Amino acid sequence: MSDAISEKAGTGFSSGNAPESLPILQLKDVKTDIYQYHILHGVSFEVPRGGVTMLLGRNGAGKTTTLRTIMGLWKPHAGEILLDGAHINGLTPAQIARRGIGFVPEDMGIFSDLSVEENIRLAALSGQPIPERLEWIFGAFPALRTFWKSPAGTLSGGQKQMLSVARAVVEDRELYLIDEPSKGLAPAIVATLAKALKDLKNRGATILMVEQNFSLARALGDHVVVMDDGRIVWTGAMAELSADTALQERLMGLKMEHA
Amino acid sequence: MSESAPTHAPKMATLSLSDRLKPWLPLLLVPALIVLGYFAIDSTSSWLTLTVSGLAMGMMIFVIASGMTLVFGLMDVINFGHGAFISFGAFVGTSVLLALGTMTGAPSLMLNLLAIAAAVLAAMIVTGVMGLAFERVIVRPVYGSHLKQILVTMGGLIVAEQLIYVIWGGHEIVIARPETLKGAITFAGAALEKYRLLAVGVGLVVFLALRAVMRRTKIGLIVRAGVENPEMVQALGYNITRVFVGVFIAGSALAGLGGVMWALYQEIITAHMGNEIMILVFIVVIIGGLGSVEGCFIGALTVGLVQNYAAFLEPKLALISNIALMVAILMWRPMGMVPVIKAK
Amino acid sequence: MNRLLSGDTPKSIVLSVLLAVIVIALAFAPFLFPGSRSLETAARICIFIVLVASYDLLLGYGGIVSFAHTMFFGIGAYGVAITIDRLGTGYGALALGALIGLAVSGVIALLIALLSLRVRAIFFAMITLAIASAVAVLVSQLSGFTGGEDGMNIRIPRELTPANRLGEVFGTRITGKTLNYYLVFGGSLFLFLVMLRIVNSPFGRVLQSIRENAFRAEAIGYRVVYYRALATCLSAMVAALAGSLFAIWLRYVGPATTLGMEIMLDILLMVVIGGMGTMYGAVVGTAIFVLAQNYLKELMGGLSEATASLPVLPELLSPDRWLLWLGVLFILSVYFFPTGIVGRLRGTR
Numbered sequence: 001m002s003d004a005i006s007e008k009a010g011t012g013f014s015s016g017n018a019p020e021s022l023p024i025l026q027l028k029d030v031k032t033d034i035y036q037y038h039i040l041h042g043v044s045f046e047v048p049r050g051g052v053t054m055l056l057g058r059n060g061a062g063k064t065t066t067l068r069t070i071m072g073l074w075k076p077h078a079g080e081i082l083l084d085g086a087h088i089n090g091l092t093p094a095q096i097a098r099r100g101i102g103f104v105p106e107d108m109g110i111f112s113d114l115s116v117e118e119n120i121r122l123a124a125l126s127g128q129p130i131p132e133r134l135e136w137i138f139g140a141f142p143a144l145r146t147f148w149k150s151p152a153g154t155l156s157g158g159q160k161q162m163l164s165v166a167r168a169v170v171e172d173r174e175l176y177l178i179d180e181p182s183k184g185l186a187p188a189i190v191a192t193l194a195k196a197l198k199d200l201k202n203r204g205a206t207i208l209m210v211e212q213n214f215s216l217a218r219a220l221g222d223h224v225v226v227m228d229d230g231r232i233v234w235t236g237a238m239a240e241l242s243a244d245t246a247l248q249e250r251l252m253g254l255k256m257e258h259a
Numbered sequence: 260m261s262e263s264a265p266t267h268a269p270k271m272a273t274l275s276l277s278d279r280l281k282p283w284l285p286l287l288l289v290p291a292l293i294v295l296g297y298f299a300i301d302s303t304s305s306w307l308t309l310t311v312s313g314l315a316m317g318m319m320i321f322v323i324a325s326g327m328t329l330v331f332g333l334m335d336v337i338n339f340g341h342g343a344f345i346s347f348g349a350f351v352g353t354s355v356l357l358a359l360g361t362m363t364g365a366p367s368l369m370l371n372l373l374a375i376a377a378a379v380l381a382a383m384i385v386t387g388v389m390g391l392a393f394e395r396v397i398v399r400p401v402y403g404s405h406l407k408q409i410l411v412t413m414g415g416l417i418v419a420e421q422l423i424y425v426i427w428g429g430h431e432i433v434i435a436r437p438e439t440l441k442g443a444i445t446f447a448g449a450a451l452e453k454y455r456l457l458a459v460g461v462g463l464v465v466f467l468a469l470r471a472v473m474r475r476t477k478i479g480l481i482v483r484a485g486v487e488n489p490e491m492v493q494a495l496g497y498n499i500t501r502v503f504v505g506v507f508i509a510g511s512a513l514a515g516l517g518g519v520m521w522a523l524y525q526e527i528i529t530a531h532m533g534n535e536i537m538i539l540v541f542i543v544v545i546i547g548g549l550g551s552v553e554g555c556f557i558g559a560l561t562v563g564l565v566q567n568y569a570a571f572l573e574p575k576l577a578l579i580s581n582i583a584l585m586v587a588i589l590m591w592r593p594m595g596m597v598p599v600i601k602a603k
Numbered sequence: 604m605n606r607l608l609s610g611d612t613p614k615s616i617v618l619s620v621l622l623a624v625i626v627i628a629l630a631f632a633p634f635l636f637p638g639s640r641s642l643e644t645a646a647r648i649c650i651f652i653v654l655v656a657s658y659d660l661l662l663g664y665g666g667i668v669s670f671a672h673t674m675f676f677g678i679g680a681y682g683v684a685i686t687i688d689r690l691g692t693g694y695g696a697l698a699l700g701a702l703i704g705l706a707v708s709g710v711i712a713l714l715i716a717l718l719s720l721r722v723r724a725i726f727f728a729m730i731t732l733a734i735a736s737a738v739a740v741l742v743s744q745l746s747g748f749t750g751g752e753d754g755m756n757i758r759i760p761r762e763l764t765p766a767n768r769l770g771e772v773f774g775t776r777i778t779g780k781t782l783n784y785y786l787v788f789g790g791s792l793f794l795f796l797v798m799l800r801i802v803n804s805p806f807g808r809v810l811q812s813i814r815e816n817a818f819r820a821e822a823i824g825y826r827v828v829y830y831r832a833l834a835t836c837l838s839a840m841v842a843a844l845a846g847s848l849f850a851i852w853l854r855y856v857g858p859a860t861t862l863g864m865e866i867m868l869d870i871l872l873m874v875v876i877g878g879m880g881t882m883y884g885a886v887v888g889t890a891i892f893v894l895a896q897n898y899l900k901e902l903m904g905g906l907s908e909a910t911a912s913l914p915v916l917p918e919l920l921s922p923d924r925w926l927l928w929l930g931v932l933f934i935l936s937v938y939f940f941p942t943g944i945v946g947r948l949r950g951t952r
Binding site for chain 2: 092097098103109111112113114119121123125167
């Protein structure tokens, strides 16, 4: 594990050299309950290696629950989850993270009592963050360099989101799970984040991302998985979805804003 | 949740001076209290003696309470059985000291300190192992339910206390301080007991060491992050349960250390001493802010000082004074002096 | 009958029989079990049923752990003792004392509740423990007011004392003591039925939904703090009345009999063994516990002597170590038996 990390350490976000045919992530008929509520009613989809897969759907469709289930933060009571062909359901979140998943949760999960630097250092499982990667982070999010020693709790909402993304990418991961990074942020900040994520993608990273902002989703996404009421209702290429307004309306039940 | 709400305005630069000072206000409480004591107590020498005594007591309570507050902060586990570790530590330490009578009786500071070190080591090992057992057997099955935690750890406390009766008998044990730590030194006309000065020193070392671990090491980072958001620490790849067990063991061992310190402070130990101290510990962790080591430190010193000043000024009100202190602080800051931010 | 029980019937044949046996035994205790010692035990059971049930109102229905319940019990007892001490013997002074105890308990409970419950329910356990311990110390120190460690004797009206001889019924001598017992029995029965009514009222149901999920209850629009504070006050006031009854029955109050931590632990054990959140659990738990306390200690003494030649065992089995085994029993019942005897009999988990 640690060998794999150090081997790939560098500025390039390569995602291994496994056969191209094997999807990085597979969900097969995953069912998750939260307390007494059934949230996921059998979710099956695949995330191909490389590129950005967008997980879309209206509020309450189960997108966040899907990400949390992959991460092991909710335990599915049925179904299989495979990362790189190996089962990860039943593992603890810590074990799953160490299998190579970087996670940006919906609420950003910033440790506000820790400084920006400490937040980043904690995310570097191999010890210290790699200088080249830090340079990339500072290049993408200059604010983090400015507030490097400040408590993360004093950052603005947008800066916290940048920190959350930076924390996930501080080392190479097989897969990044990013939950609605644009939520509640000003357009200028969303643009900064979009640019960074695009760069991440161009360097070969694999991302599974939940996004409500369709123009952002269209700009970044290669593949699309649409959920409704705890099920997958459509999968396909982003090009196909973005070209077909009627399909968008049928799938997500609302007119998408077109930038 | 509120932490994630979009906040646009607050940036470092826009914080006003009073906003910036606010988190540090509690820090001023201890010196303020000492100054207040100076004016309330006519005799400067009595004031000095009481201040040292209060600080010594506060330091011991801090050593005991620090583990408990961290255990709560990290896993939301409230351990009402923490007092058992104090009593066990005191009894184990006292047994060792009594067995090393030749070393404690010798007029050599070196030998005396060695004997105390041996007693402390034995007490910390025993209470550390007890802590492990306690976590596994008593606490682990009731994660997530405060009600059951309180009941079950209370039951654990009863059992542990009864075991002291079984092992050491029901009598209180008198334990004299080692030879060179008896008596007092005179400073500015005030008699300062040597042992109390030592207790202040030990407490300070524990506090600084704990602070260094929390600030400088990866384990410290994980613990601090875990207090705020254990789930995210897990999602970053750290096994929080294992860290928690470590903290629980360390906290129990510190309570054992506190027990030995307290035994030599009072020079007498009983099976229910842990219970009596726990009342002060609860007050300290509540006013300090559950989960905060710094708050615990300030709270412990405050309680120690108030207890000693009040006992001098109006003996019957010593215990009530701390209740009053708790009420006052909770009215001022309902979450304690150093409130701990929780993600959920 | 159904109305008397507020529609909350035992819902189990075995439990119904058990309850009927206990109630009948207590109702006719002076005739069924002559002798002052058994009457003491019966009165003790009556009063503790009320005390334990009032604790269950807080713990079982409200999900709040308090360690100050004996403090309220003590306030009720001392209220009667001190009032009679000051005003002299009389029914008026008795009633006034009980009323004062009731009022003081209610106010203190409200203050503690407002101070601690508005932040976290868990503060309540710690704060009550600290306050109750401080009050216990204070009571033993303020000897001029409370009689200190020695406690106070209470001169109750002569009609309620053994000196008042009233003749014989079924071969049992009836004295003022018998009347006093029925005062205790009647008072306890009344208070128990009142509490049964409270927990089955809309208020009781809201309280339970708060216990299950405080966030949801708050979201639906219930003021969680308000309900919890009210439960705390009610529970404390009933405990104070039980304390007043206890003082009248014993004609004595002292720190050890009303304020001690041991009594607090007994109450906890009785609630858990009987079954939290059931009310009837208080009846069953108290009866079984008080009886077991008498007999188990004897059994342990016998076992301890029988194993005298073995190492450690006699120490562990000595009647003085009764709390050790209670502690173990307590932990095991919380793990494996969280709904207690009543929960088991009703067939719920």
